[in-house]
Amino acid sequence: MTPLLFDRPLLRAHKRRARVLGPVTFLLDRAAADLGERLSVVLRRFDVAVDLGTPTAAVRDVLAASGKVGTIVAATADIANAGPAFPRVAADEEALPFADASLDLLVSVLALQFVNDLPGTLIQIRRALRPDGLFMAALIGGESLAELRSAFAEAESEVEGGISPHVLPFADVRELGALLQRAGFALPVVDSERVVVRYDSAFALMQDLRRMGAGNILFERRRTPLKRQTVERMAAIYAERFADADGRLRAGFEMIWLSGWAPHGSQQKPLKPGSAAQRLADALGTKEISAGEKPGR
Secondary structure, three states, X not given: OOOOOEOHHHHXXXXXXXXXXXXXXXXXXXXXXXXXXXXXXXXXXEEEEEEEOOOOOHHHHHHHHHOOEEEEEEEEOOHHHOOXXXXXXXXXXXXXXXXXXXXXXXXXXOOHHHOOOHHHHHHHHHHHEEEEEEEEEEEEOOOOOHHHHHHHHHHHHHHHOOOOOOOOOOOOHHHHHHHHHHOOOEEEEEEEEEEEEEEOOHHHHHHHHHHOOOOOOEOOOOOOOOOHHHHHHHHHHHHHHOEOOOOOEEEEEEEEEEEEEOOOXXXXXXXXXXXXXXXXXXXXXXXXXXXXXXXXX
């Protein structure tokens, strides 16, 4: 049985609170624009596309503007917030409601990092795609908010004599590449970029995180409030260690991009070992050295 890391009902409550506070969407908007650029180099049209779990309509608007997509469906557990411009279907990222081989394109932005069984979700996505269907997603990666994680750990250890998790543990690039292969995707690609945002204080960063709906949703989270002294010490450590020359504080977010295709006979395949028409040494203009021979000095 897959262990439950994330309290998903609490996640939905945090997102509802974020809408009341006034959502902060700069990461979502950036990722949606990046997805549009990545999709622009794909030379084909997709008849049926699903946007899975993306918290706003930004990705759906990009798909509609691309001219590459026919029907665009918003799939989300928060159906009331899906927006009226697109067809909607109630869907949890951990239990997809789509028939096998029913979709041409499935995209997701900043949602799948909160899935407890990501390998299972990726398998469901691959099965839902028609042969030669495309999957593209952006997730928050494990290097995100390293500064906040470090400052909290040191402050809590100093003031309270122990530490508890405050920043969620996310997957890294190598793990996600392996998961795409395990799920059966062809031509899998994984890459990442670091986005640095600057704040006047650690408290301003924490307020933005609340308005992103990105509170602590770990099942193993601390259930009692932090001491005021701990929070103030955390803010001081953050300012001491992660401030630029102008006094503003750095907060790093890692964005990991995944893409893969449902297998199809027309796709490129790696050549069989020994089938090369030219030796590597000839291509490099160098001398080939046999396995048991040492290069001369």
